[in-house]
Amino acid sequence: MHIEHVQDAADPRLADYRGLTDTALRSVQEPGGGLYIAESAKVIERAVAAGHVPRSVMTQQRWVPGLEEMLAELDVPVYVVPDAVAEQVTGFAVHRGALASMHRPALRPLDEVVRDARLVLVLDDLIEHTNVGAAFRAAAGLGADAVIVSARCADPLYRRSVKVSMGTVFQVPWTRLSAGASPAEELRNQGFDVAALALRDDAVPLDAYAAQRPAKVALMLGTEGDGLSAAALAAADAVVTIPMHGGVDSLNVASAAAVAIWELTRPER
Numbered sequence: 001m002h003i004e005h006v007q008d009a010a011d012p013r014l015a016d017y018r019g020l021t022d023t024a025l026r027s028v029q030e031p032g033g034g035l036y037i038a039e040s041a042k043v044i045e046r047a048v049a050a051g052h053v054p055r056s057v058m059t060q061q062r063w064v065p066g067l068e069e070m071l072a073e074l075d076v077p078v079y080v081v082p083d084a085v086a087e088q089v090t091g092f093a094v095h096r097g098a099l100a101s102m103h104r105p106a107l108r109p110l111d112e113v114v115r116d117a118r119l120v121l122v123l124d125d126l127i128e129h130t131n132v133g134a135a136f137r138a139a140a141g142l143g144a145d146a147v148i149v150s151a152r153c154a155d156p157l158y159r160r161s162v163k164v165s166m167g168t169v170f171q172v173p174w175t176r177l178s179a180g181a182s183p184a185e186e187l188r189n190q191g192f193d194v195a196a197l198a199l200r201d202d203a204v205p206l207d208a209y210a211a212q213r214p215a216k217v218a219l220m221l222g223t224e225g226d227g228l229s230a231a232a233l234a235a236a237d238a239v240v241t242i243p244m245h246g247g248v249d250s251l252n253v254a255s256a257a258a259v260a261i262w263e264l265t266r267p268e269r
Contacts, residue, residue: 001057001071003064006079009088013079016101017058020090020159036104036157038167041097045070046167052102059098060086067098104157110148113173114190117145119264121257122183122194122220124150124232131224132156133164134254140168142258143265147174148218150183184235187218194218196236197260198228199250203241210263219260221253 006013016035035055038044041063048054048070057078059067064080071078086094114120121144126132132154139147147156153176155161156169177186184194193214197206220236222228233239242251242259251259 001068001074001076001078003078003080006081007085009081009085013056013077014058014081014089016056017089017099020092020099034104036102036155036162037159038100038102039096039098039159039163041066041070043162043167044098044100046170047100047102047162048074050170052105052170055101055103057098057100058086058089058094060094063097107175108173110175110177110186111190113146113148113175114187114192117173118216119144119261120187120192120216120218121147121261122150122187122218123147123153124183124220124228125152125223126154126221126253128224129154129158129160130164131252131254132158133161133169135221135257136161136165136169136172136174138254138258138261140165140172142261144172144219144261147172148183148187149174149176151177151179151181182232182235183218183220184232184237187220188237190216192216192218193238194220194236195238195240196220196222196228196233197241197256198222198233198239199241200233200239203239206240206242206260206263209238209240210266213264217264219257219264221257224253 038047054076056076059078059080060083061080121139123132123135136147136156149156156174162169177183187194195209195217197219242256
């Protein structure tokens with residue numbers, strides 16, 4: 001790493017970090033096949049450990065010592081800026097150590113990602129980056145082997161997704177399906193029983209499904225609000241539901257993913 005001190009928020013070297021709270025600018029800053037932003041030293045460390053390559057890092061002087069060991073062997077510029085400049089550039093107070101502009105790695109083929117998996121989490125058209133990040137954290141923490149996201153699902157490498165996941169998007173194998181691909185058909189072709197998590201009168205309770213779970217399960221969850229489409233439900237091998245109490249009909253999608261993964265990975269299963 002090599003340190004460059006930057007005092008001007010308009011400096012072109014900071015372009016990757018400019019206006020990160022603005023949705024339109026973020027879509028330009030983090031394009032598919034281009035760059036993504038990793039926030040905090042811990043997240044950057046996990047990204048680098050996973051083989052991802054930083055294009056640059058922006059930080060404040062007090063965080064430099066913590067970055068030196070992590071980035072010592074990399075030829076990457078570290079832009080050291082005053083607090084006020086960091087906030088002017090990004091639009092928010094940068095207080096978690098650093099931001100890194102990372103080169104986005106190529107997507108892995110589906111068959112490679114799921115080759116040795118027994119439990120795969122399928123995120124079908126989720127639109128909230130927070131939920132995507134939380135689902136990855138649940139997958140990592142509770143023992144899902146991989147995550148598959150649909151073509152229209154929010155980006156796991158979006159800054160908010162990465163932050164909420166605590167960097168576990170770099171830990172759990174994942175890939176994105178191509179436009180028009182059916183998640184259920186793609187996973188069934190890889191030998192998985194597809195379980196759609198949904199509210200339906202004829203749905204099988206989660207504990208009953210888990211008690212007789214197939215050897216390889218793809219657990220499919222749908223978008224916030226509407227859930228899985230009728231076509232996705234029709235394509236599934238089973239429709240599974242989490243029994244609820246207290247007049248509550250369902251959980252947040254990431255919470256539901258956590259409950260279902262836990263039930264399907266209990267040791268007695």
